[in-house]
Amino acid sequence: MATTEVTATISDAEWRVMRIVWTLKRADSRTIISLLEQQHDWKAPTIKTLIGRLVKKGALATTKQGRQFIYTPKIAEQPAMDSALLRELNQMCAMHRGTALVHVVDQLDLSHADVQALLDHLQTKLETAPDNVPCDCLPDGCEGSCEP
Amino acid sequence: MATTEVTATISDAEWRVMRIVWTLKRADSRTIISLLEQQHDWKAPTIKTLIGRLVKKGALATTKQGRQFIYTPKIAEQPAMDSALLRELNQMCAMHRGTALVHVVDQLDLSHADVQALLDHLQTKLETAPDNVPCDCLPDGCEGSCEP
DNA sequence: GCTTTGAGTTTACAACTGTAGTCGAAACAT
DNA sequence: ATGTTTCGACTACAGTTGTAAACTCAAAGC
Structure with a gap:
């Protein structure tokens, strides 16, 4: 535990x-x-x-x-990084997280292997990816008033 | 300005x-x-x-x-998200940022379009991606003592 | 016009953060 | 054995953050 x-x-x-x-x-x-x-x-x-x-x-x-x-x-680096990053992302509007990642990936220095790993994981993810991820900023959801 | x-x-x-x-x-x-x-x-x-x-x-x-x-x-959402995320990432070891992104992408709900956008950008990035991004945690760099 | 009410402002306060000085005890050198 | 260096502990202090009560006006209603 x-x-x-x-x-x-x-x-x-x-x-x-x-x-x-x-x-x-x-x-x-x-x-x-x-x-x-x-x-x-x-x-x-x-x-x-x-x-x-x-x-x-x-x-x-x-x-x-x-x-x-x-x-x-006493805590491992990678899990600490992962959860810090996830925490940050989860605090933001779900609908815009993808775009933020795109922007960030553009600005970051990534090794060939890292880019390849991301491509692999995303390729897999592509199959089950939902058509859209709705905004979760309002209590009820964000129908109508939250167009990009 | x-x-x-x-x-x-x-x-x-x-x-x-x-x-x-x-x-x-x-x-x-x-x-x-x-x-x-x-x-x-x-x-x-x-x-x-x-x-x-x-x-x-x-x-x-x-x-x-x-x-x-x-x-x-008075500030726009997407740039605020982008820079918050980038700030968080830049505070972490450069060598491990890629892995963190992989882990985060795995855990995130992303729309089909977002995944596709990421794939496109990464595909482009693949060509110019360096073989490796060295650890930048120590003042001098991290030669030798910082193997994965 | 005068009162009520609600919106913004001020004050409060503990915990966390960034930044750093001081102190006592232990280790080392002579 | 005594003086000195050094390491960790304690103290300090302002600014930010989370959380919220109290206060003060001016607009809205009567």
């Missing part, structure tokens, strides 16, 4: 910290701090605070190693 | 209000409040606050009509 728990809400600044730890798999605070000090002009205490909050939120695990801690991700 | 200004940062709750106004094109507060009271269990004053903040943020325009205001969107 404890399925990786992607529920924790990670803020923008915290996301930067997670990316470091996700990439390195494990890191001590010295490493995290020095890397982030390069990327942003954050002071060390700022980064310490972020790390602390992530630990409290259950996004990072700690392992005492001598005087200091080794931090490891 | 004043290109619709999609810069305003709209919070989750505020987004609900915008969706109503975007869908109706124009609405008075009574309408907005009554619709949102149905969807959520928000009290009227809560919704008034949200409307007020959106006006201050420049996301809604007001037109005095007798005793009350008519609210109209």
